[in-house]
Amino acid sequence: MTIDWLTLLALFLSASSNWALEIPKHNCSHFTYRQLPSGEWIGIFQAPNAGILEFDWKVLFATSVANQDRIRFLKHFPSEEENLANIQRGGRAQVFATLEESENTLPSLKTLMLNNVVLCSEYSSSKGIDFALLSWVVQQPKIRTDFEECGQEGFVATQHGGDLVTRGQYPWLAALLEGNSSITYKCVVSVISKRTVITAAHCIYGKPASQLWVYLGRHDRNQILEDGAELVGVSNVLTPLQYSGNPVPDSDVGLLVLKYPIWYTKYIQPLCLWSSDLSVPAREGETGSVAGWGFDRSGLKTRYPKAVSVRLVARDQCLIKMKKAQYFITERTVCAGNSESQGPCFGDSGAALIVLRNNRWVMRGIVSISPSRGENCDLSNYVIYCDVSQHLGWIEQNIVK
Incomplete structure (x- = not known):
């Protein structure tokens, strides 16, 4: 039998690397590390019980390398279709995050939240923080009639000149973010229905829906995880036929259709x-x-x-x-x-x-x-x-x- 020594050496080095990899310890019963057949590591999160139909996951990882501005996105496990089918059968929702090793160790779980409830909180001496987010609903929520009226202004700051906007003063105000593994602020959008926001065409023209995110109820740009705010994906990008990418105000209007209907709250209401x-x-x-x-x-x-x-x-x-x-x-x-x-x-x-x-x-x-x-x-x-x-x-x- 002929031995491919280069292949054998590569396998040995790969195995040695895995042997040296440190898997952080934790006490969270809703989280587990798993290595895929491809060799990639993921972290899997499971809802604490069945029957939950609205999900707002927020996860904080501690890393050995400081990276204060990074946001990653959780994904359905093992796939969106299988996860939703499992939920509708009465099972518990599962999502996962792809993990990148650094200095021979995986990121350690710091905080796991679901619907603003802390499920797990772990001590970590690491300084770097990665954020992971995912929100969705399985079925359309019930209408909250208290916030159905459009154009209703919230409380106003008593500052001369009035240039500071208090949180909830303009509850239709939302931020448009762009990216995949990490996202950045791009433009302002306004809520006009439970599924649609409006913005300038030049902010969204030619961009795939999968790369766009709307942060509803947003106020403090420096605070990655903000109570009462909701990050929602986009399912459709619409601009008029007259708009061809040339930034001319005449037809500079665009609509983003959200992936699911949103709840109206004191921080999220339509204009x-x-x-x-x-x-x-x-x-x-x-x-x-x-x-x-x-x-x-x-x-x-x-x-x-x-x-x-x-x-x-x-x-x-x-x-x-x-x-x-x-x-x-x-x-x-x-x-x-x-x-x-x-x-x-x-x-x-x-x-x-x-x-x-x-x-x-x-x-x-x-x-x-x-x-x-x-x-x-x-x-x-x-x-x-x-x-x-x-x-x-x-x-x-x-x-x-």
Whole structure:
């Protein structure tokens, strides 16, 4: 028999590596380490009991290498189809995380939470933290009538100028994240139904739904796991046929259909859409508001969302002040700004321009483009918004309620 010494050596080295790998000890009965036939290591988590139909998993791993910004995603075990079928048969849900060894040891479990209940908590001296998340529902939840009304504002900070947004003040405000093994903030989105959020087309055009995530009830960008917030995957990305990827405000509107219906809570509620029975003033002139996590006056990313009041202006007034922007200003755009040179900046794309009608906030526009000055925004000029009132037919045809 001929012996392939290179193969034998490779097997020996692989086995030696596995022998040296340290499997962290833990006391969590809902978690187990498992090595797949491929040699890959995973951590499997099991729900504490059957009968759970809504899941919001949050897992913290301690690692030997500091990595404060990493978010990974749990997956159904052994597959989504088999896991859901098992749940519907009365079994307990199972999910898993892919584990990467570092310095000959696997990540150790630090905290396991399901639906904001701590199932396991382990001590660890490691400094690095990895976060793993997954949310879904097996069946549509019951309607909570307390939060059915759209455009209802929450509590407001008593600060002069009112630029700080308190949590739940604008409960339709949500963050769009992009990525797979790790995700980053991209744009602002607004909740308009239990299955749909609205944003700028340039934030989502040409991007696969599997790479997009909506963080509902989001407030503190520095806090990875935020109570009352929900991270939801996207099942469909929709932009108008007129939008071809060229960032022109005229048709810069897009919809994201969420993977499952969401619950309305004090932190997650819908914004009212413009309707055909609402009139647009002939010379504009209304005062509106815009909120988001965009750059501040110093060009720095904001930790909490900020809001600013802006005045809508007539199209001809916008053209007079911004002659170079005549290509972008059309009958399906609206301009707005204020005398203090405040307004949405980089990172606020997709945010809603809202106006108050009948004591409810209604969406009039979507942040599209603004003049720039170097690496910051030139808010001495107007910001140009996609006029939602001119896209009602397309929105109504594509919204999933």
